Amino acid sequence: MLLQVDDISLSFGGIKALQNVCFSVKEAELFSIIGPNGAGKTSMLNCISGRYSPDKGSIKFAGEELLGRKTSERPEIGIGRTFQNLALFDHMTVLDNIMVGRHHLLKNNFLTGMAYWFGAQKEELEHRRHVEDIIDFLEIQHIRNAQAGTLSYGLRKRVELARAIALGPKLVLLDEPMAGMNMEEKEDMARFVVDLNQELGMTVIMIEHDMGVVMDISDRVMVLDFGAKVCDGLPEEVMANDHVQKAYLGADFDDEPETASQKEVA
Amino acid sequence: QSETDSIFVGNLVDYTGPTAFVSKFYGPGIKDAVEYINRNGGIDGTTIELEQIDYAYKVPQAIATYKRWTSNGKMVGLQGWGTGDTEALISFVAKDKIPTWSASYSGHLTDPTGINPKTTKPAPYNFFYGPSYSDACRAMVQWAKTDAEEKGIENPKFVHLGDNHPYPNAPKEACAEYATELGLEVLNPIVVPMAPGDFKAQCLTIKDSGANYAFMANLGGSVVSLLKSCKTVGADVTYMANIWGGDYLTIEASGAVDYIFPTASPFWEADAPGMDLVRKMYEEGTSDKSQKPTHHYIRGVCSAFYMKEAMEWAKANGGLTGENIRNGMYAKTDWVPAGLEGVCEPSTWTEKDHRGTTTVSVNKGSLIDGKVQIEKISTVELPRRDDWIGY
Amino acid sequence: MNWFLLTQLLANGLIVGMLYGVVAMCFVLIYKSTQVVNFAQGEFLVLGAWVCLAMVVKAGLPFYVAFPFTLVFMTIFGILIQTVILRPLIGEPIISIIMVTIALSIIMQSVLNWTFGNSSASFPQIFPVENVSLFGLQVETAYIMSLVLSFFVMALFYAFFQYSKYGLAMRATAYDQQAAQSLGVSVGQVFAMSWAISAVVSGIAGIIIGIVSGVSSSLAVIGIKVFPAVIVGGLDSIVGAIVGGVIIGLLENFAEFVDGQYLQWGNLYTIAPFYVLIIILVIKPYGLFGTRDIERI
Amino acid sequence: MGSTALRPCGDFRTTYKTDQYLFQTKVIGWTAAAALAVMILAPVLMSSYVVNLLILVGISGISALGLNVLVGMTGQISLGHAAFYGFGAFSSAYLANNYGVPVLIAIPLAGVMTAIVGMVFGLPAARIKGLYLAIATLASQFILVDFFSRATWFTNGYGVDASKPDFFGIPLDTDEKYFYVVLAWAVISMITVANLKRSRDGRALVAVRDHYLSAEIMGINLTKYRILAFGISSFFAGVAGALYAHYIEFVSVETFSIALSINFLAMIIIGGLGSVPGAFLGAMFIELLPQLVQIISGFLISVGPSVFGIIENGKSYVEQITVGTVIILFLIFEPEGIAHRVGQIRKSIKLYPFSY
Amino acid sequence: MLQVATEPKKAAAMENDILLAVDNIEVVYNEYVLVLRGLSLEVQRGSITALLGANGAGKSTTLKAISGLLKSEDGKITRGDIKFDGQIISNQEPDTTVRAGVSQVMEGRRIIQDMTALENLKLGAFTRKDRANIADDIDLVYSYFPRLKERTGLAGYLSGGEQQMLAIGRAMMARPKLILMDEPSMGLSPLLVKEVFGIIKKLNRDFGVTILLVEQNAAMALSCASHGYIMENGKVVLDGTAAELRENEDIKEFYLGGSGERKSFKNIKSFKRRKRWL
Numbered sequence A: 001m002l003l004q005v006d007d008i009s010l011s012f013g014g015i016k017a018l019q020n021v022c023f024s025v026k027e028a029e030l031f032s033i034i035g036p037n038g039a040g041k042t043s044m045l046n047c048i049s050g051r052y053s054p055d056k057g058s059i060k061f062a063g064e065e066l067l068g069r070k071t072s073e074r075p076e077i078g079i080g081r082t083f084q085n086l087a088l089f090d091h092m093t094v095l096d097n098i099m100v101g102r103h104h105l106l107k108n109n110f111l112t113g114m115a116y117w118f119g120a121q122k123e124e125l126e127h128r129r130h131v132e133d134i135i136d137f138l139e140i141q142h143i144r145n146a147q148a149g150t151l152s153y154g155l156r157k158r159v160e161l162a163r164a165i166a167l168g169p170k171l172v173l174l175d176e177p178m179a180g181m182n183m184e185e186k187e188d189m190a191r192f193v194v195d196l197n198q199e200l201g202m203t204v205i206m207i208e209h210d211m212g213v214v215m216d217i218s219d220r221v222m223v224l225d226f227g228a229k230v231c232d233g234l235p236e237e238v239m240a241n242d243h244v245q246k247a248y249l250g251a252d253f254d255d256e257p258e259t260a261s262q263k264e265v266a
Numbered sequence B: 001q002s003e004t005d006s007i008f009v010g011n012l013v014d015y016t017g018p019t020a021f022v023s024k025f026y027g028p029g030i031k032d033a034v035e036y037i038n039r040n041g042g043i044d045g046t047t048i049e050l051e052q053i054d055y056a057y058k059v060p061q062a063i064a065t066y067k068r069w070t071s072n073g074k075m076v077g078l079q080g081w082g083t084g085d086t087e088a089l090i091s092f093v094a095k096d097k098i099p100t101w102s103a104s105y106s107g108h109l110t111d112p113t114g115i116n117p118k119t120t121k122p123a124p125y126n127f128f129y130g131p132s133y134s135d136a137c138r139a140m141v142q143w144a145k146t147d148a149e150e151k152g153i154e155n156p157k158f159v160h161l162g163d164n165h166p167y168p169n170a171p172k173e174a175c176a177e178y179a180t181e182l183g184l185e186v187l188n189p190i191v192v193p194m195a196p197g198d199f200k201a202q203c204l205t206i207k208d209s210g211a212n213y214a215f216m217a218n219l220g221g222s223v224v225s226l227l228k229s230c231k232t233v234g235a236d237v238t239y240m241a242n243i244w245g246g247d248y249l250t251i252e253a254s255g256a257v258d259y260i261f262p263t264a265s266p267f268w269e270a271d272a273p274g275m276d277l278v279r280k281m282y283e284e285g286t287s288d289k290s291q292k293p294t295h296h297y298i299r300g301v302c303s304a305f306y307m308k309e310a311m312e313w314a315k316a317n318g319g320l321t322g323e324n325i326r327n328g329m330y331a332k333t334d335w336v337p338a339g340l341e342g343v344c345e346p347s348t349w350t351e352k353d354h355r356g357t358t359t360v361s362v363n364k365g366s367l368i369d370g371k372v373q374i375e376k377i378s379t380v381e382l383p384r385r386d387d388w389i390g391y
Numbered sequence C: 001m002n003w004f005l006l007t008q009l010l011a012n013g014l015i016v017g018m019l020y021g022v023v024a025m026c027f028v029l030i031y032k033s034t035q036v037v038n039f040a041q042g043e044f045l046v047l048g049a050w051v052c053l054a055m056v057v058k059a060g061l062p063f064y065v066a067f068p069f070t071l072v073f074m075t076i077f078g079i080l081i082q083t084v085i086l087r088p089l090i091g092e093p094i095i096s097i098i099m100v101t102i103a104l105s106i107i108m109q110s111v112l113n114w115t116f117g118n119s120s121a122s123f124p125q126i127f128p129v130e131n132v133s134l135f136g137l138q139v140e141t142a143y144i145m146s147l148v149l150s151f152f153v154m155a156l157f158y159a160f161f162q163y164s165k166y167g168l169a170m171r172a173t174a175y176d177q178q179a180a181q182s183l184g185v186s187v188g189q190v191f192a193m194s195w196a197i198s199a200v201v202s203g204i205a206g207i208i209i210g211i212v213s214g215v216s217s218s219l220a221v222i223g224i225k226v227f228p229a230v231i232v233g234g235l236d237s238i239v240g241a242i243v244g245g246v247i248i249g250l251l252e253n254f255a256e257f258v259d260g261q262y263l264q265w266g267n268l269y270t271i272a273p274f275y276v277l278i279i280i281l282v283i284k285p286y287g288l289f290g291t292r293d294i295e296r297i
Numbered sequence D: 001m002g003s004t005a006l007r008p009c010g011d012f013r014t015t016y017k018t019d020q021y022l023f024q025t026k027v028i029g030w031t032a033a034a035a036l037a038v039m040i041l042a043p044v045l046m047s048s049y050v051v052n053l054l055i056l057v058g059i060s061g062i063s064a065l066g067l068n069v070l071v072g073m074t075g076q077i078s079l080g081h082a083a084f085y086g087f088g089a090f091s092s093a094y095l096a097n098n099y100g101v102p103v104l105i106a107i108p109l110a111g112v113m114t115a116i117v118g119m120v121f122g123l124p125a126a127r128i129k130g131l132y133l134a135i136a137t138l139a140s141q142f143i144l145v146d147f148f149s150r151a152t153w154f155t156n157g158y159g160v161d162a163s164k165p166d167f168f169g170i171p172l173d174t175d176e177k178y179f180y181v182v183l184a185w186a187v188i189s190m191i192t193v194a195n196l197k198r199s200r201d202g203r204a205l206v207a208v209r210d211h212y213l214s215a216e217i218m219g220i221n222l223t224k225y226r227i228l229a230f231g232i233s234s235f236f237a238g239v240a241g242a243l244y245a246h247y248i249e250f251v252s253v254e255t256f257s258i259a260l261s262i263n264f265l266a267m268i269i270i271g272g273l274g275s276v277p278g279a280f281l282g283a284m285f286i287e288l289l290p291q292l293v294q295i296i297s298g299f300l301i302s303v304g305p306s307v308f309g310i311i312e313n314g315k316s317y318v319e320q321i322t323v324g325t326v327i328i329l330f331l332i333f334e335p336e337g338i339a340h341r342v343g344q345i346r347k348s349i350k351l352y353p354f355s356y
Numbered sequence E: 001m002l003q004v005a006t007e008p009k010k011a012a013a014m015e016n017d018i019l020l021a022v023d024n025i026e027v028v029y030n031e032y033v034l035v036l037r038g039l040s041l042e043v044q045r046g047s048i049t050a051l052l053g054a055n056g057a058g059k060s061t062t063l064k065a066i067s068g069l070l071k072s073e074d075g076k077i078t079r080g081d082i083k084f085d086g087q088i089i090s091n092q093e094p095d096t097t098v099r100a101g102v103s104q105v106m107e108g109r110r111i112i113q114d115m116t117a118l119e120n121l122k123l124g125a126f127t128r129k130d131r132a133n134i135a136d137d138i139d140l141v142y143s144y145f146p147r148l149k150e151r152t153g154l155a156g157y158l159s160g161g162e163q164q165m166l167a168i169g170r171a172m173m174a175r176p177k178l179i180l181m182d183e184p185s186m187g188l189s190p191l192l193v194k195e196v197f198g199i200i201k202k203l204n205r206d207f208g209v210t211i212l213l214v215e216q217n218a219a220m221a222l223s224c225a226s227h228g229y230i231m232e233n234g235k236v237v238l239d240g241t242a243a244e245l246r247e248n249e250d251i252k253e254f255y256l257g258g259s260g261e262r263k264s265f266k267n268i269k270s271f272k273r274r275k276r277w278l
């Protein structure tokens, strides 16, 4: 078990964002979390990456207790993530954004950095090489020097992924990586995620609303609703769950009204 | 060198900064005087080219301006202004040999040789017309002592009011020392900010302290606010001001009653022999005439005229160089510039002692029925004690 | 311990603090609707005071006529400042706009000095009784006015921001100009409105301060002086502004007491609010009533 | 897709190293070299008035550059920079006067001392952000200035003398000689800050500014970098203050007011937030503008005293108003600063003759 | 059947029915980044029109150009013009455009986080004069999105999907003639996507609101739209009725996810050249 989440609860005022959630993720697994909006998926990732501290419970990463660890130390242990609502450094170039991901791996500090030519440069260039590989991998060469803030939504999502990869994590948490993409781009993204998992050997926890993608690429799926775990298991098992069908997929939502314009055209 | 038909004098003024309140009168005094001098033959034919620069009481700005003036090597004299910039320029003017007449009357500017142990930096090229801040304050204290005796106040108490700032601090220690010497009880000084505001808190403290005489070392709006606040609070204290803090405008704005302040020149309406000349200069001058001049204007005139006569001496004794002009300042004793009799106090500068005058007029002013009434109530002649040089 | 002096000082602090609160509200108003900290606030006060004084003294108008005229003048002035100077900067970095208010204060300081002179001047007696006794302390009548005023303005603002359509629009604009625009809010108009309101309240506060301390251009420093009040209360809280003002007022006077009676430190009066400010901020980073940023990711 | 970032033809970079160069194109490199050459020759070529102004611009520029690390890079607005500048000035004078430390060594030492003080005053930044922090720095301004007027052992209470430096026995006592001291420090500070920007900790600072929540999750210790920014910024403020002290030769307590703090802020906003040359361009703008306005108004008055009689009377006001107006106009037309405008011009030149 | 949009259709007879006409516009950001290069499109009154395209094609830019929000991003329409209801609205202040009857649901929701959901809705009605009906409309929005009523805290603490609902509801509050929707389904659960599209249709049918819909979920978008445009690189490259587009092979391949049978994402390993229409 790479990640062992035990009995996590989290509440904000009256809202119970998470209630006694337990699950575990194996090494090199591609694990998806699905659930209705507001179910607490993002909150779960926030607990793992240190943004929120749960009210109770424990999270063990590679056997070590995570809670109590400083947020900024978690990349060192091997946890990286992307964000649902885009959290890039808007005024930095794409390249610098990704270089920030290397922060915990770089050794130069402000003194050596200011001197630059005595050592720091060599190190910077080494890591730059690594970052360029990531850029190639995600096919974002053409925007390497663009300011992240001016990019379109979809491209920003991709830069986010690049930055998370640059952390060199063992476990990468992806929060809706494919939101706002068309089918073709989703395919690309799915391919990247699968590659991450299979070629770079990273363990992935992914939140995604596109069932096509989730069912296809995940090894296991967990469903959250109202902060509580509904079930987890193989994609097919989860899909078969009644609650999931009703509350999440909306199976019996079929009485679509016809629009005025369609009537006309028809 | 004296062949040139004009010499350059820089003049730092503050028309927009925190001390504009008084610089607006002192500066025109210099300007009108120099224009008058130029119209009437200049320095034996040499005209004075005066440039006034408003540095808004900012020291770096003053220094930049000074450097600009000295860069072409033409400046032979400087009419300075505030405490900060004058102190900052001490070593510059000493090195460049540029005699400086400032409107900062800090005690340590009177020590050209560094004779006083407290002097950190001798000021061989610095002059000013009038009593030093310390001397003016000493005169106030001395007056307070006699006043207390007359009124039968036993054990009179004295307090210094002012910001923790070089200008109000300048006379603080010297004055307190003399007050103690005279047998006044000196209370802990009370800090009053330089900027105006509501000072009832300070006034309550003053009232509570039981002070009889308070020396206000600030100027302008701060003094006005303080007087107003204390009036509301109802502290029964005699307020005494610094030379820059006492003029009819302050009295008018604050509605002060029995306000004691020092001067080193007569008032505008006074009929001293030299006042006609001053009024003529003013009438003919080009400076703003929207407001009646205060006595600060007259000190500006005196400052310009001492400079003028020192220059005349220099021109006759080797040429118009800074060094000669400085020596010109030592040439006379009990010196009153020609035509300004009764306007400028007789002054003497020597190589060891730059206290021009130690005579202080003490005045009392009140606002009665919307009219400012000022009377001179005494003249204090302070001894020229050696231990007071530069202090 | 000198209880008498202490109570007198504290009473004074309370009253002076109310006025700080009114000035602080002017800041808060601008901040709440434009995210800008107005460094020309002090000059706004002085402008109001001078204009009213000029009408009373130079034009010889009675105070109760000059006062409303001043407020009209301030309204126009606020709108003018916004349309001419600040409108072109809508959507630009906040810090640039703050810089513009600094430049504005430089300009206003000069214009005020030029037109009204550098000297201090006083209002003629305005209220039949100049001072009244409150808790055994002599207090200027103008302060009593400001006391009433501050509660009135505070209630008004509170209701305005909470319930009125323009109040909502102002808050929305401050939070996200683009989103507000997309809802049909004219950012320019909203900003003009808040500058006008702030100018009017500044005018009133300026007149009160002028009556109490005399009018002079250097009175503008009060603009900087109330920063601690604004921050202690919370930058965007109307109620906080008043509370912050009172706290700073009390604090100043308490510092004066401690200093005068025990420490003899010098200007604790001026400096103490700043020490306390830092302490309060470290404990409550958004002041006492400021809304905290939503830090979601 | 993505038309933004296509590099124009003619700018080929073949290694990552060249891509990291301080001077991104040859033109910039040559411009910098030419500027440096002009500066080196300045004392020979120009009048001492100009040299004096250049020294002041250089000193303010170093200080502004420090502030730019704090405000421009890290996004922490400081209204107390002048106090740190002042602390540097007094420290250097203190070291030189009381311990006989050679001035050229006292200057960086003063920088270090100021950095420590800066970090202490930066401690609240661990919790306070944005304008709240800005006002907290205003508090440090007041507290430090109060300290200056109180600590007579350090400042005499009103000011202290500072001597001109010696360079291996050569006294650097004229403006022309002192100019090189300032120039050296200006170059050093520009290079080090430019280096900082392209290395790990510089990026971390900018990341903290742009999105501190995600920066933290990317492994950046927020508290450390927020305080570090205060340290670096105060170091340069301290050095600049020390340079100022030994140039002016007298450090006055009155100098380090909020007005000066605001001036420094104006420099970087006008120069361009976060830009290294911008700090110096902004310093030039703010330092020279009043001088220029003064010269122009003096000229106008000398040309037509009758026409400009009004100006004559309120000359200083007209000057102040002009300075304020120029700043406002400048910000209306270029709210992001000189450096940004230069960048825009560069981009359109690159694309010439096509407008986009 | 399919037309290439380089020659904008100008059927004079239909002129009257065209609510929005974008005519050959060019948009530049920051004075040097050219994003739209001669884009034209038309939206018929009472229709739902879909605008599809890859990331970075310029869809959001198009919407911002119409609503006037471009200005606040340093963007400008440098050529061509936009007509709404017969009036030219290019480069107009956004509030004027809103008053004219255009609402926008911005990308990324952009709700005012430090106000409550209710306040956000009230704000949506900012331009309206008929104060009396506002309360009714709020109830209407609540009936569409019941869970908004339950959330009384600050909107910033709503979950992503809830915020999206709020954004749509807020746009409705202005009672616009035309709503510009930028990716309304982004980040919504499948159930909610269906709901949202249902609501879009309902809006269109019950209130006759015209909708210009930018969507990545092409299948959904084309299922409710009557007409569609495909954008690429700042231009319209393909347009037609929704039915036509649904049948187009390329669209099937790149937007709808294969022709009928579900594609397996797991097996897409090799680099795939994209077909482009340019």
Ligand SMILES: Nc1ncnc2c1ncn2[C@@H]1O[C@H](COP(=O)(O)OP(=O)(O)OP(=O)(O)O)[C@@H](O)[C@H]1O
Pocket (backbone or CB within 6 Å): A012, A015, A016, A017, A035, A036, A037, A038, A039, A040, A041, A042, A043, A044, A084, C295, C296, E157, E158, E159, E160, E161, E162, E187
């Ligand atoms: N910082 C916070 N303060 C208050 N409430 C919060 C906070 N963060 C999350 N919540 C609440 O917790 C619940 C879960 O939110 P979360 O963002 O985890 O949902 P989610 O599953 O990611 O939904 P979505 O798919 O819409 O993104 C929501 O009701 C939200 O309003």
Ligand SMILES: Nc1ncnc2c1ncn2[C@@H]1O[C@H](COP(=O)(O)OP(=O)(O)OP(=O)(O)O)[C@@H](O)[C@H]1O
Pocket (backbone or CB within 6 Å): A150, A151, A152, A153, A154, A155, A180, D001, D002, D003, D004, E029, E030, E033, E035, E053, E054, E055, E056, E057, E058, E059, E060, E061, E062, E073, E107
């Ligand atoms: N403010 C801006 N400054 C400079 N360039 C910008 C700006 N906004 C957008 N762009 C550029 O314009 C292009 C189109 O962006 P736009 O946001 O319109 O794309 P989009 O079609 O909405 O993409 P997505 O589906 O990813 O949202 C992108 O290449 C983007 O980099």
Ligand SMILES: [Mg+2]
Pocket (backbone or CB within 6 Å): A041, A042, A043, A084, E159, E160
């Ligand atoms: Mg989420």
Ligand SMILES: [Mg+2]
Pocket (backbone or CB within 6 Å): A152, A153, E059, E060, E061, E107, E182
């Ligand atoms: Mg978009």
